[in-house]
Amino acid sequence: MAKPVIGVLALQGAVEPHRKHIEAAGGEFRAVKTPGQFEDVDAFILPGGESTTMLKLIETFDLWDSLKKQFAEKPVWGICAGSILIAENVTSPAQKSFGLLPVTVQRNAYGRQLQSSHAVINGYDISLIRAPVIAKVANDVTVKAEHEGKPVWVEKGRYMATTFHPELTLDYPSPMHREFVNLVQNYKKKAA
Numbered sequence: 001m002a003k004p005v006i007g008v009l010a011l012q013g014a015v016e017p018h019r020k021h022i023e024a025a026g027g028e029f030r031a032v033k034t035p036g037q038f039e040d041v042d043a044f045i046l047p048g049g050e051s052t053t054m055l056k057l058i059e060t061f062d063l064w065d066s067l068k069k070q071f072a073e074k075p076v077w078g079i080c081a082g083s084i085l086i087a088e089n090v091t092s093p094a095q096k097s098f099g100l101l102p103v104t105v106q107r108n109a110y111g112r113q114l115q116s117s118h119a120v121i122n123g124y125d126i127s128l129i130r131a132p133v134i135a136k137v138a139n140d141v142t143v144k145a146e147h148e149g150k151p152v153w154v155e156k157g158r159y160m161a162t163t164f165h166p167e168l169t170l171d172y173p174s175p176m177h178r179e180f181v182n183l184v185q186n187y188k189k190k191a192a
Ligand code: GLN
Pocket: 047, 048, 049, 050, 051, 052, 079, 080, 081, 082, 084, 107, 108, 129, 130, 131, 132
């Protein structure tokens, strides 16, 4: 079967660091930023960065409708800022989102930049950078990992979110990339 093509939304944030993880997990990396490029991928990663800036760029380049349509058909993994963009509810402050995952995220809830930290999640070193806290999850959301008693890795169907950055660790692939590439592969099989 052809390698699943994973498009990393390349408007702002940590895009390139995903390349080696995706390749090591058996996928093909693509940086995407136009509706034509969105159509050519099997799944999306919304990377970490600054969600407010990403939203502004999505609006400036008029990408909302095209992304919304793509997300209704394909797997999506939101990382940190990306998890904020795909959450159903966003607080502190409230902000527009695609609402793919029935979770509530509270922005910057671990503190400011200086409080960014490292942690070990499922045996893998990760960074939390001005991460949101997942304050609430619906019953049908699977919590795959917690940190300090709060969910940090959640999944429902073909949507996944992590509030931390596994792509910044140089040990390939991260368990989260492996999980996502598998999820995309299984989804492609079902859809075929
Ligand atoms: N604090 C950022 C936001 O609210 C997210 C930080 C990150 O993606 N590392 O968008």
